[in-house]
Amino acid sequence: MLKLFEYNWQVRKDWFDWCDTVSDEELLKRRTGGIGYILPTLYHIVAVEYGWICGGIQEKTIEIPPFEEVASVQQIKDFSARCHVELAPFVYNWNESLEDCIMIDITDEGEREAHNYGEVMRHLIAHEIHHIGHLSIWSREIGKKPVTANLIGRGLFDIKK
Numbered sequence: 001m002l003k004l005f006e007y008n009w010q011v012r013k014d015w016f017d018w019c020d021t022v023s024d025e026e027l028l029k030r031r032t033g034g035i036g037y038i039l040p041t042l043y044h045i046v047a048v049e050y051g052w053i054c055g056g057i058q059e060k061t062i063e064i065p066p067f068e069e070v071a072s073v074q075q076i077k078d079f080s081a082r083c084h085v086e087l088a089p090f091v092y093n094w095n096e097s098l099e100d101c102i103m104i105d106i107t108d109e110g111e112r113e114a115h116n117y118g119e120v121m122r123h124l125i126a127h128e129i130h131h132i133g134h135l136s137i138w139s140r141e142i143g144k145k146p147v148t149a150n151l152i153g154r155g156l157f158d159i160k161k
Contacts, residue, residue, distance in 0.1 A: 001121060003156050005091050008128040010154055012080065014147040015042060015135055019073045026142050027073070034134035041135060043067050043076050045128050050083035052120050053090055057103050060086075094121070 019027055019039065027039040035041040047064045055062040070079045099118040107113055132149060139146035 001094060001125070002091060004125045006156055007151050007154060008125060008132075009084070010156075011132055011147060011149065012042070012045065012128070015132070016073060016077050016080070018139070018144070018147050022142070022144065024072075028071075031134075031138050031141070033137070034131060038135060038138055039071065039073065039076065040067050041131050043070060043079070045131050046076065046080045046083055048127060049124050050087055052124055053087040054083070056105055056115075057101075057117055057120060058090060059103075091121075 019042070022038070028037055030036055031038070035044050050062065051064060054060045065079065070076050099116065101117045102114050103117060103120065105113045105115055129149075132147075136146035136149065
């Protein structure tokens with residue numbers, strides 16, 4: 001599971017770099033599918049990961065700024081870096097004993113839902129990959145090559161000889 005988080009973090013960084021090559025107008029233009037905008041999608045990916053791991057599983061008091069307060073590529077990169085400092089130690093210290101621990105989520109409707117930590121962690125991996133697909137489509141719509149989604153060749157796995 002760690003390697004898939006590291007993969008998502010690498011791909012996210014690549015998308016932030018990609019955003020530096022695109023106009024603010026394109027980053028904030030309304031699109032079909034997903035969140036509907038490029039930059040808010042990256043913000044959403046960061047906020048959801050941080051919210052579930054630090055706020056949900058770890059039960060920390062967290063503050064997620066509204067998008068309007070971090071509505072530039074650099075500000076979202078900075079927000080992502082701050083969140084990463086807090087959540088990465090949990091991800092790196094993941095072990096089998098955490099798999100079936102239970103967190104309680106309070107839904108938007110105020111209902112309490114129980115989730116296994118392992119299920120939440122895997123949801124976060126799939127969630128980011130899902131939204132990266134939207135970014136790839138939108139990239140092609142504006143005539144730009146998307147960030148590669150290839151896991152192979154990212155240096156995540158050492159070759160044992």
